[in-house]
Amino acid sequence: MVGNLRKVASLTRRNRRRVDLSHPARSPLGSAVVNCVIYRDGVRQETAPTVEESLARVRKHGDGFVWLGLHEPSEAEFARVAELFGLHPLAVEDVVQAHQRPKLEQYDDVLFTVLKTVTYVEHELLTAxxxxxxxxxxMVFIGPDFVVTVRHGRHGSLGPLREDLEAEPEQLAKGPSAVLHAIAxxxxxxxxxxxxxxxxDIDEVETEVFSPNGIKTADAGRIYQLKRELLELKRAVVPLGRPLEVLSTTPPRTVDPEIRAYFRDVADxxxxxxxxxxxxxxxxDSILQAHLAQVAVAQNDDARKITAWAAVIAVPTMVTGMYGMNFKYMPELHWRFGYPLALGVIVVVCAVIYRGFKRNGWL
Incomplete structure (x- = not known):
């Protein structure tokens, strides 16, 4: 841990002048800085040429805040951002490493929040x-006069959200905590x-399992795959409950008191x-157990059929085996009708056994 903190601090010193954060000259695609906007009284202000100047304007005026949006910044880029906004090294480490659980942490006047985003992957046919x-x-940093959002992943763009917020200046005027609520x-x-x-997808699998041909068409691999994907969704959703509970009941001083009720709605x-x-x-779990039970029943039916046919076949096998021993004194061995009689006995006995198994549902 100490080594990582030293590494972040070293990057901050080494890249203080080398990293360029002037967002207007950079494309949102393939760059870290997606947008940097000044808001005052909920209204978007004239864009400054650099992030540094944007923050300086806000602090000079003493009102409003800066919203800096980043997408998968490098260590060097975020080290410069951390120095500019005074972010805590522990939070910086979380941002650089990513893959964090949803959480809420307070560092002096800066509130650090991690949220997991999810999206549904379209597919024509669900497979294993x-x-x-x-x-x-x-990841969201909110301070008295700034919001820094760091996005990881191919989805979850905040562009439409920013436009929706700008259409409601009364809400945006409540400050950085209004942005945090909107993101949550x-x-x-x-x-x-x-x-x-x-x-x-679950309804589709359920219908397939309980259909008349469910044994032939259902696939346990698809059910297991759905459970794995559901577990990934659960890991994103469930841990966020505690941060939202804190924000809706005992929010830090960084959060505007009027926003608390909005967080309660999100928590609901x-x-x-x-x-x-x-x-x-x-x-x-129930669908999987039902499918496995169906498979077990089908296997049991197959085993009974195999056993019944084995019993039927055992009769001619036994009779022909006895005559195959070539003893001198065998029943009707030298009688002209002895061979047809033996065949007739075999057929009759097999028919009786077959009928018995058929009547009991084994065949």
Whole structure:
């Protein structure tokens, strides 16, 4: 841990002047800085040429905040950002390494939040190797006069969210905590959408298992794959409950008091999704057990049929085996009708045994 902190600090010193964060000259595709905007009284202000100047304007004016959006920044790029906004080295380490669990941490006047984003992967046919849920991360730093968002993954763009917020200046005027609420609400809404899409896959598998030809068409591998993907969704959704509980009940001083009620609404939606996912998990367990029971019943039926046919075949095998021993004194051995009589006895006995098994449902 100490070594990582030293590494981050070293990068900060070494790349202080080398890393360029002037966002207007960089494309949102393939670059770390996606956008940097100044907001004052909920209204977007004129864009500054650099991130440094944007922050300087806000602090000089003493009102408003800067929203800096990043996408998968390098260590050098984020070290410069961390120095500029005064971010804690522990939080910087989490951002650089990524793959964090949803959490909420307070560092002096800076609130650090990690949220897992999810998206449903479209597929024509669910197979034993189909990817159903894809996850990413959004890390949010909010301070008295800034918001820094760091996005990891191929989805979860905040561009549409930014436009929606700009259309509601009254809400955006509440400050950086309003941005945090909007991001959390957006992420949880995606949870709801993905859960509904996953339910359709579960319904499809359930219908297939309980169809008349379920033994032939159902595949246990598809059920296991759905459980694996559902587990990935669960890992993204469930841990977020604790951070939202804190934000809705005892929020840090960084959060505007008026935003607390909005976080309660997001927490309610998250609870609904959590219960839904728990129900999906139990349902998939039931579907899998039902499928395995059907397979066991089918195997038992096959075993009974094999046993019944073996019993039928045992009669001619036994009779022909006895005559094959070539003893001198065998029943009707020298009688002209002895051979047809032996065949007739075999047929009659086999027919009686077959009828008995047929009557009992073994054949």
């Amino acid at each position: 190797t189909s990817e159903v849920v894809d996850t990413g991360e959004i 609400d957006h992420v949880v809404d995606d949870y709801v959408t993905v859960a509904d899409d996953v339910q359709e 939606h998250l609870s609904r999704v959590t219960e839904q996912i728990t129900g999906f998990d139990a349902l998939l």
